[in-house]
Amino acid sequence: MMRAVPPSLRNVGLVVCAWVLLLTPSLPARGQTAPARDDIVSQLSQFDTAPDLDIAALKQQVLERSRSRSRNEPPPEKRPPIAPDLLKLPTFSVAITFDTDTPVVRPESYQAVGRIADALVQASLLPYSFLIVGHMETTGRRENNAMLSQRRADAIRDALVNTFKISSKRIQSLGLGEEQFVDPAHPTSPVNEQIQIVTIAKQSEQSEQPAAASPPPPAKKPAKKR
């Protein structure tokens, strides 16, 4: 096939390739360098309305679906997203490198985690709470990927809470494994290993919840005494 292409056309192809490379110099580097704080802030502050998210239920659904052995299972690229509500929310994707098959963040990604922490303490993001979402590409066992993505999302949440003292009330974590891809058209692409930060709520709404939920504990105490 290659021989059939006239040399002149091949040159045109090369020139086009060269132009594309020249015009998009920042694209290949983006995945490797840590994101800028203000880019994260401007992306995640575009929050509109809070959806009704049940994170615990989603975790359960991911585990159950990753274990399903049904013969009617669609191929990876045709799996419906398990948490479609998340797709409508402000999202920032970050490439974080972990040790193979573990949730251990590698030093080359410390800066990226630090930048996420810088963004979350910045004034315009202080009113919001976030979900750290882990994903996996389709390599290895589907069930293991669900669990590993959860542990990796937990690891990022833990670093933000323990190392940078971001309030744990503001951050939850969810591993979607290969039940929802960053790039659904290419389930095997490493792009799917990215960690996503999603704005899920404005805290003024949330801060009222603990107040409303506080009456129950005193009611429980007498029950224990009996």
Next chain:
Amino acid sequence: MVRGGSILLILALTSPSLAAADTMSFGDASALLAKSCAAEISANCRGVSFDSNRLKECLSRNTDVLSPQCATDYLKSLDAIQKRIAARTTVANACGREIVKLCKGSTKETSKSIPCLTTTRGVSRNCIQAMDDAGYR
């Protein structure tokens, strides 16, 4: 006169940068740790994720095998992170008047008043400095 005026102008233009944060950003502190200690962490702290306490514990246990650069920078970097976290509590003191009078907030819930403080005029220089140190601006 013209010269004196231009010197004043230069001073006025550069003074905001003089008031920049005395603390290091989390991103920079984390980058310093990774740059100076990546090899040591990979070799000696297997299974330790990005947790300042555990990394400090692991690296201080291995001081005899750390490069001189890592030995000085890991404490510098981890202290910088602590300093920026500690700066949050000084905001309540430095911005007390502004939180109550300008933002109608409470110094017990400083973080709720920060979005107001960073966008309101008439905030004292001390308060701005405290917010910069905490990374709020």
